Amino acid sequence: MNRTLRHFFVEEIIENEGTCSITGKEARHISKVLRMETGDRLILSDRKGTRFLALISSVGPREVLVSLENPIPKPSPSPIEITLCQAMIKSRQMDYIIQKTSELGIYNISPFSSKRTVVRLGKDRLANKIRHWRQIAQSSTKQSDRDSPAQIGSVVTFNKLMERCKSEDALKVVLWEEEEIKDLKSLLMGYSSLKKLIGVVGPEGGFSQQEIEVAKDAGFISVSLGNRILRSETAAITLVAIVQYELGDLSL
16 A cells, blocks of 8 residues: 555445545545645545545545545454453543554454443443544554454443353453463463454453452453553553564564
């Protein structure tokens, strides 16, 4: 892909006689911020990972029309599908987790609330947060040249999350600061051809003993990241980076 061209997203590339419409924030970014003009080229992608080289045919404040020229091959996906189950934490730190793990190639982010979760939001604010997080994931996808954005689910309780994960066919790990026997690095050494991993990271106050037992009943293995005490956002990004380094695509 030509990395000098700007990259934009639509929910779905719908071709109408060789043209496609870009609306919303992406259209405003093209017209108002970047001041792109008729005849400029760009890369257009959708949530399915479909990509086209496109030529701007008209620019308006609310709609940009482009002519679809050539399809562009999708980038290769990560060889391991990583789902991060992240306890709700403060807004800025949560945004940071979503941005950085999206850049690292995560597939799914499942936010949840647990016993020691400090952040509690009403239904309307949660809906706005999820839209905001999806926009962050989309922007990170463009920045890191991924095939499609990470999927971000609705916020659920810890127990509901564990019920949902119980039947998943994956290596399932939960980071726990009180784990004294198993560490993530040693565990991954026994899974050289792993295809799917689900990792759970708790809130600022960590997990209770009872929650760890619930996670183990759902098939999770409690693991440590070593002797350092890491913030929740640092632990989440470290978890994803280690898994991608050991089993994913952090290599040429």
